[in-house]
Amino acid sequence: MTRQEIETKILHILEEEFEIENPGMDDDLREKHEFDSIDALELLGDIEDMLGSTLTREEKKQAMDIRTINQICDYVALMVEKKSL
Amino acid sequence: MERRVVITAASAITPIGHGKESIVDSLLHGKSGVISLREDDLLSGYIDCKVYGTIDYPIDFDFARKYRKTMGPVSYYACQAVKEVIESSGLEQDFLSSGKVGVAFGSTHGSPTVQREIYKNFFSRSEAKFAAIGAVDYLKSMVHTTAVNITKMFEITGRVISSSTACTTSSQSIGFGYESVKFGMQDAMICGGADEYDTTTVAVFDNLLACSTDFNETPHLTPRPFDTRRDGLVVGEGAGAVLVEEYEHARKRGAPILAEIIGFSCCNNGGDLILPSKDGITRTIKLGLENAKIHPDQVDFISAHATATKMGDVIEAQSIGNVYGDKPHVTGLKGYTGHTMGSCGVIETIMTLYMMEKGFIAPTLNLQEVDERCSMIGHTKTLMESDIRIASVQNFAFGGVNTSLFFKKHA
Numbered sequence: 001m002t003r004q005e006i007e008t009k010i011l012h013i014l015e016e017e018f019e020i021e022n023p024g025m026d027d028d029l030r031e032k033h034e035f036d037s038i039d040a041l042e043l044l045g046d047i048e049d050m051l052g053s054t055l056t057r058e059e060k061k062q063a064m065d066i067r068t069i070n071q072i073c074d075y076v077a078l079m080v081e082k083k084s085l
Numbered sequence: 086m087e088r089r090v091v092i093t094a095a096s097a098i099t100p101i102g103h104g105k106e107s108i109v110d111s112l113l114h115g116k117s118g119v120i121s122l123r124e125d126d127l128l129s130g131y132i133d134c135k136v137y138g139t140i141d142y143p144i145d146f147d148f149a150r151k152y153r154k155t156m157g158p159v160s161y162y163a164c165q166a167v168k169e170v171i172e173s174s175g176l177e178q179d180f181l182s183s184g185k186v187g188v189a190f191g192s193t194h195g196s197p198t199v200q201r202e203i204y205k206n207f208f209s210r211s212e213a214k215f216a217a218i219g220a221v222d223y224l225k226s227m228v229h230t231t232a233v234n235i236t237k238m239f240e241i242t243g244r245v246i247s248s249s250t251a252c253t254t255s256s257q258s259i260g261f262g263y264e265s266v267k268f269g270m271q272d273a274m275i276c277g278g279a280d281e282y283d284t285t286t287v288a289v290f291d292n293l294l295a296c297s298t299d300f301n302e303t304p305h306l307t308p309r310p311f312d313t314r315r316d317g318l319v320v321g322e323g324a325g326a327v328l329v330e331e332y333e334h335a336r337k338r339g340a341p342i343l344a345e346i347i348g349f350s351c352c353n354n355g356g357d358l359i360l361p362s363k364d365g366i367t368r369t370i371k372l373g374l375e376n377a378k379i380h381p382d383q384v385d386f387i388s389a390h391a392t393a394t395k396m397g398d399v400i401e402a403q404s405i406g407n408v409y410g411d412k413p414h415v416t417g418l419k420g421y422t423g424h425t426m427g428s429c430g431v432i433e434t435i436m437t438l439y440m441m442e443k444g445f446i447a448p449t450l451n452l453q454e455v456d457e458r459c460s461m462i463g464h465t466k467t468l469m470e471s472d473i474r475i476a477s478v479q480n481f482a483f484g485g486v487n488t489s490l491f492f493k494k495h496a
Binding site: 018019034036038039041042045 | 149150151154155219220221224
């Protein structure tokens, strides 16, 4: 999965499922779009579907400080790389 | 400190309509909300009872995702009813978030629809699916899900009471809300209850042989409170909410007063968890009258719990007869809606308030021939014009929990 594909999928999920309108790649999702810890857990479920495998507890904890879409994409890219090793 | 307490707004979503106009119309025209049970992929094929008090009309829920994400169907109903109450109340957001307003709201068991999905995952034997059971599923399905989704949506910061006592859930909500305001702990309480479409509840009562089965082909003819041909209860769904407010607060802001709450009682039979108790019900009624500081002769109308079970209706009629004789008009409103479980107390309260306002008493639907064992009370057999000055709403639940509420028309 390329970085562009990840970005497209994440943006699609955020717009369609989380009903975030016109998200900016560096918006603070919590501050600007009321994206909370429940949303983060839901998104991790979607990311697991994207990866086709489950995330470990540590990997999930690692994601909890993420604030922007760029950071989400970096995280997914890292997980893709990790799972393909 | 004891303060006067009034109801200043109300809204209900019921099998016979959503909002005052449609509910009153159904009561005036004897319209039943009981239809055939929907097929599901779990229980409907095994249940003998094939009828349900159903909300079969669309509701325009316009909730943002930030609210929807923690709501199962039961919370949709609850939040919609409360939204309508708040909109019609004219209360300012500052007051709602002042800590002086609380919520007393419950359901029989959270959201069974969501719970069903959780259990499907549990038994899927798939680790991926098991891991998917998360905080959101719990927030949607937990017993106090209605109360806290209400606090979130309307930013209410006062006390939270979430009764979950089956058929007395929402009558307790009103009663405990009343006490919270009466004794100065809150200036207003949003009170009520909700329950969603659920075949599990039907299966429970069906297995106890308490559900109606003789009218599966003619659903509108059941339940039949106090009637010789009654053959059991009909489970239903619904929601209702009332704004319970301190009288002076309501008066100063010019709020319309739908009724004053003058009494509440709650007690337990102290014995069997299923069988109705004449002693328990009689004691509840007497405690309520004592709390309201009124004589039985002053009560004009009684909304009976009257689920249309063989024994329950007889015990209730005998208890009413013992305390009141045959003077007050008695109606079993479940004839219209079926038994809406956790929401029945508030829905029957709201119907009573509507009848109080409009000056009529609806008859017990499907009551054609009174069972002679229930004949000692003043059954409402036909629609009648009547000025209800004081009304009582009584409800009884599995577990031996009994409640009675007393309302006085505001002069």
